[in-house]
Amino acid sequence: MGRVNATTPTGPAGPAGPTDPLAAFAALRTPEGAELLAGLRDHDPARELATATRLRRSHPADLVSAALGQARLRQRAVAKFGAEDAHRMFFTPNGVEQATRTSVATYRAERFARLGGVRSVADLCCGIGGDAIALARAGIRVLAVDRDPLTAEVARANAAALGLAGLIEVRCADVTEIDTSPYDAVFVDPARRGGRGRIFDPEAYSPPLSWATAAALKAPRAALKIAPGVPHEAIGPRAEAEWISDGGDVKEAVLWFGEGFAPGSFRATLLPSAATLVAAAPLPAPPVGPVARYLYEPDGAVIRAHLVADIVERCGGWLIDETIAYVTSETPYESPYTTAYEITDRLPFGMKKLKALLREREVGVLTVKKRGSAVEPEELRRRMKLRGPHSATVFLTRVAGAPTMLIGHPVGR
Template sequence: MDPAALTQLLSPDGWALLNALPPYDERLTMRIAERLREEGVDAGLVAAALTQSRLRARGRAKFDDFADGMLFTPAGLEQATRLVVGARHGRRYADAGCTHVADLTCGIGGDAMAMSAMGLRVLAAEVDELTAAVATVNMRHFPESQVRHVDAMALDLAAEGVDGVFADPARRTASGRRRHDPAAYTPPLDDVLALREQVPALGVKVGPGIPHAALPEDAEAQWVSVDGDVVEAGLWFGPLAPEGPGRSALVLRGSTATTVRAPGDGVPVADVGPVGAYLHEPDGAVIRSGLVALAAEEVRGRLIDSTIAYVTSDTLATSPVMTSYRVLDVMPFGLKRLRTALRERGVGRLTIKKRGTAVVPEQLRKQLDLRGEGEATIVLTRVAGSQQVIVAEPV
């Protein structure tokens, strides 16, 4: 979206057109565009409105019904925090006693909206002028907060009177490629971390792939998943980390939230042993945080291999941070033997999971030539160092 398109959308006619469009359906887009142009609507406005309609449809995954009243840029939507996670960010600041938070890289305003909805006053800074304008639209319902087009790293935080700082540095290049090196973030992670000397209540959203060796010793590092997808990692300092430094995983599934946490002095080492009657797949946030051993303790389990994040147990004990399966068979990996085993079970619908193997699931599915009405799950992985197949069914 360019400034001219934004200006058109924010005109009374443009805003009315955008909000009058039916729910986005790609199959109908061409027909709607032709009809609107035939009615005399400016072609540029039609294109801008339909683009926003498409982005709003995508934005519902992160913002639910709120997306229907928002504006988006493609890059801003990509990096925006989900509303359910942004609300938890806001809760940290509120619980820490903060009242005025500087969101130094607000993007389209997702986190700033969530924090403002928690009753916090937010100074939302954005260096890109168009994105700042979009954030201003999205923040219109929160008059106590403000969006400012400014390089946030040049702000005088003391003069602004903020008592909390949040940052979500850009982690993609202009071409959309991910930046995995924290030094390549915009702004660089070290520059953001230095701000905790001015404002101890600092929170920073980082990529989930951040190496543990790069974590500051005084941070609570928390990985967050939503309905099975790892969406972010966050670094929290000072009063935002009331339990002190360490690593944690926050698993959000539906309306439930479960936290697994290890203090800063380390994580226990999990036992390793043979595959038992049950197999447990830890949530991705638990795996990324390196806390599989704690999850294994919860189900009285052990790892099937010292390098693989699958847990096994002899008796059934479930956990909200793991998906559990009943083990039906375990065998060395071999196409002929696996095909025979599945045909004997009449398996025609197969879920293929893999970890620690180079097998391509879709290629394997074709080679298995599945037949039958039954359903099963197979796990291709290493067990005690060797390639194995575990045939299982969900508990």
Template sequence: MEIESFRALLTDQGQALLAELREFKPGEELALATRLRKEHPAELVSAALAQAGLRQRARAKFGVDADALYFTPNGVEQATRRSVAEWRAQRFAALGVKRLADLCCGIGGDAIALARAGIAVLAVDRDELTCAVAAANAAALGLGELIEVRQADVTEVDVTGYDAVFTDPARRTARGRVFDPEAYSPPLSWAIEAARRTPYGALKVAPGIPHALVPDGAEAEWVSDHGEVKEAVLWFGTGATEPHRATLLPGPHTLTGGHLPDPAAGPVGRYLYEPDGAVIRAHQVAEVAAQVDGRLIDPMIAYLTSDRLVATPYAHAYELTDVLPFHIKKLKALLKERRVGTVVIKKRGIAITPEDLRKQLKPSGPNTVTVILCRTDRGPLMMLGQPVTPGQPAWM
């Protein structure tokens, strides 16, 4: 999308088109375009259709706000989910932050959450179109007085006088994801330095960042939303006494620690616990094991087992009915005998995809079962069971 096409969407004619396209359905584009081009410039119709499609895609991240906001294709893909941005804004507000520099602000998802938390934001990005979209989004939600958008190179921005810096470096190029933190734009080392220039700082990084790259004095937080790990953030100046934090949304549920020794491995008990991905990334499986009086199934696999059912938001619990050596023909026979037509397949440490296994099983019937496959020192196991309500995360 060109900057001129985007600005045309902000005109009365563009706004009328967007309102008309709010609920269009996929597959209607050609017929709509043909009809609308009889009344409006072709370029404006194309821009409005593209924007309407982006808004529909963005509803999963931004909820009801999506229909009022503006997006770019990269913005929809890379913007922070609203629930996650609001959680971070709450943390900044709780620290007493009043003025914050949002570096690499993108289309303004974090800036919006911060402004709604009462924080004045300087939102900086080097791309002209991205800045125009961020400014339009601030205005659309009535937050223009709290959000100043500036087109600039973030490495040249003076953050003197600000309470905090938040940096979200670009982790993608035209070739795809960037895995080397020093290849981020700006690099991780620069972003760490920037985070330390103000009393508080936060820096978004890939969830798979090695723990060895977390700098001394930083608090590393992994955040999941509805069971899916969304991001990791390095926090500075928080005074945290624990270096690792796992936060589960909605809730929030926050677990700190990451220093307990790994629990011992042992036989499979009546219940299996599957820790949340943020807990695993934060190396806090041992903390969950302590909560549920659990042990590992295998020393290298993040499945816990226990003879007790303990409610915890940090792991999904299953009551097991069968624990057997993994054998596809035996599993197929069991499912047929029990008239199982819906199979939820989970696996760790076994080189088979759930899709391929499901094709081989050919389940049929009215019943449902969860099949959990796991490598162990005693050979691969298959465990059959059902999720148990007291052990489910709060969102289930």
């Protein structure tokens, strides 16, 4: 048993030193730990030292530092899980970092649930349970597996804290030893971070993408979560690949296998609306031409899924440069997949010219967008010395290979 003991605290001035993480976590779930954590819900991290000193007068030092650490993680987790869940759940630093946010996990779980016939899922690499929770809330029974004992314990505590223990069985094991044959589907979210940070090579994921793909192909249906930047060549012809963004930020790519999915197709899905764009095969290269009256910035999921050509076709336009994902057209086009701008000025790149133009137009608020330019938006804004009642958007980009500035404003504003 580690130094923090659930029933016999070490006393107000408990000895300092390393603590068994499982024992420290168990202590947090005792009535005393729960009370401490509840009291830290809205605590100000800037006052952590003073708070720790005060709490150590009446609680064991190890428990106080575990509670403060957990309170910090809960505050970080609010962005992913929302305040209501985050303050009932438990986290590890890696667990909160790597967990799927609720919006994306729910979307994926519901896609599984809508298929019908998916009543149980083996969640291989469950972490602290982000996906397992969403699957259970979609009415699916889950076997949640993680080889890290503390992470598995935290996943178990989260299932209990959210009233989902009846649907989620957590097992601490290596996923390569799990028999997934009793389950209707498999979900794999390999660890993509190692001791040296983010891992880009899919074969260096734990477990490697080739293992995860083989596990997926053995199951009637499967989903693999991968990095959104994964090279398309790594995907293979048997998966439907989907890129998911939330609020305009690309969050992940997921490969779907089995009945009900479309192998070889590429999909972009935008949350929260769940608007979804799909192409059955790679699209031909779109035309390129001069900047017209309207400019469209496709959502990142559309770009990652290589579906910009689809937008070009829908709006009857063309690209401004064959290597840049800005689409242009003479007539306005409204779509959930792009943000539309009306372009008023086109200038060759140059700080002086831009400054003069913004002064003449009395622009006090400047949004800087860039694609194919190395200029730092903050630095540019600082050098413009903006003053005036108007706002504008500047695009720093390339048009037919030439560094160019396009000035305009969002359509409808």
